[in-house]
Amino acid sequence: xxxxxxxxxxxxxxxxxxxxxxxxxxxxxxxxxxxxxxxxxxxxxxxxxxxxxxxxxxxxxxxxxxxxxxxxxxxxxxxxxxxxxxxxxxxxxxxxxxxxxxxxxxxxxxxxxxxxxxxxxxxxxxxxxxxxxxxxxxxxxxxxxxxxxxxxxxxxxxxxxxxxxxxxxxxxxxxxxxxxxxxxxxxxxxxxxxxxxxxxxxxxxxxxxxxxxxxxxxxxxxxxxxxxxxxxxxxxxxxxxxxxxxxxxxxxxxxxxxxxxxxxxxxxxxxxxxxxxxxxxxxxxxxxxxxxxxxxxxxxxxxxxxxxxxxxxxxxxxxxxxxxxxxxxxxxxxxxxxxxxxxxxxxxxxxxxxxxxxxxxxxxxxxxxxxxxx
Numbered sequence: 001x002x003x004x005x006x007x008x009x010x011x012x013x014x015x016x017x018x019x020x021x022x023x024x025x026x027x028x029x030x031x032x033x034x035x036x037x038x039x040x041x042x043x044x045x046x047x048x049x050x051x052x053x054x055x056x057x058x059x060x061x062x063x064x065x066x067x068x069x070x071x072x073x074x075x076x077x078x079x080x081x082x083x084x085x086x087x088x089x090x091x092x093x094x095x096x097x098x099x100x101x102x103x104x105x106x107x108x109x110x111x112x113x114x115x116x117x118x119x120x121x122x123x124x125x126x127x128x129x130x131x132x133x134x135x136x137x138x139x140x141x142x143x144x145x146x147x148x149x150x151x152x153x154x155x156x157x158x159x160x161x162x163x164x165x166x167x168x169x170x171x172x173x174x175x176x177x178x179x180x181x182x183x184x185x186x187x188x189x190x191x192x193x194x195x196x197x198x199x200x201x202x203x204x205x206x207x208x209x210x211x212x213x214x215x216x217x218x219x220x221x222x223x224x225x226x227x228x229x230x231x232x233x234x235x236x237x238x239x240x241x242x243x244x245x246x247x248x249x250x251x252x253x254x255x256x257x258x259x260x261x262x263x264x265x266x267x268x269x270x271x272x273x274x275x276x277x278x279x280x281x282x283x284x285x286x287x288x289x290x291x292x293x294x295x296x297x298x299x300x301x302x303x304x305x306x307x308x309x310x311x312x313x314x315x316x317x318x319x320x321x322x323x324x325x326x327x328x329x330x331x332x333x334x335x336x337x338x339x340x341x342x343x344x345x346x347x348x349x350x351x352x353x354x355x356x357x358x359x360x361x362x363x364x365x366x367x368x369x370x371x372x373x374x
Contacts, residue, residue, distance in 0.1 A: 177197065180197060236275045
């Protein structure tokens, strides 16, 4: 039977999570040498419309100031990571530290006491001016991991982790939960292998060195563009935010553009494709759907009439504790709202309070069942 959609939470869809995202965007816009009078006036108007906004902005500003005082060291690519040295670098003066191409990350699975001692990798902040990067202040994620394998540099995240990497050519990679990439640059090509998970790419324009993302038997080729690649079971999903990319066989896409066959599918901004053994299947994405699909870059999950089954699958990507729908009648329940993917307890609490769903623990599993009749 069709279930009506309900927004979770008392203040959805304009809830506290959305207010924090808006506050992070304002923090990014105002974190410049000079802000125009129009910007300042708009900011004051935004704060005055809701008392929660000023409080959210103050919290994020304080968090950024605290992070700005933390420094850490990333060793050179050929050297092993010295965790003791990294931990000690937090207490060293800034003059003894060096900048890194790996941006701020923390471990979401450690408690607050441990977070203060976690190493934070920091560089100068031109990226802060984008809303997606500014929202790193809203949700911190897993420890970064970097090492070299066969001449390639590897970056990875744990379950619930997020990482932003700026490469030598100023192209940027953002890694979603439980993801890994291997970066191998040469004078002719820029190649990134998506080993697992999902990553977005903001590619610096360079016609002399195409940028290729390889994921299994599928490759995505770009020159200067923004796109997202996710590995699925037996398939690869590609979503283009800006510019244009080609999707095809890795060996073919490594040739010069002039050699590309006309039959190779090309995606433009606003399009998505799933590549599998049956070919490449393209579709247009409305702006609203594009924003939902890429909301993870702001460390958010956005639902609009999604079934509980789909919502559970998304939350399970980000958490070691797994949600299990024990009552099949709940699977088609439609849900809308904005959520932090790693804040599983808050989501479960809302299921219990708004829907009366019973939740029981079974080891690392949380079983969801319909409320018992009174």
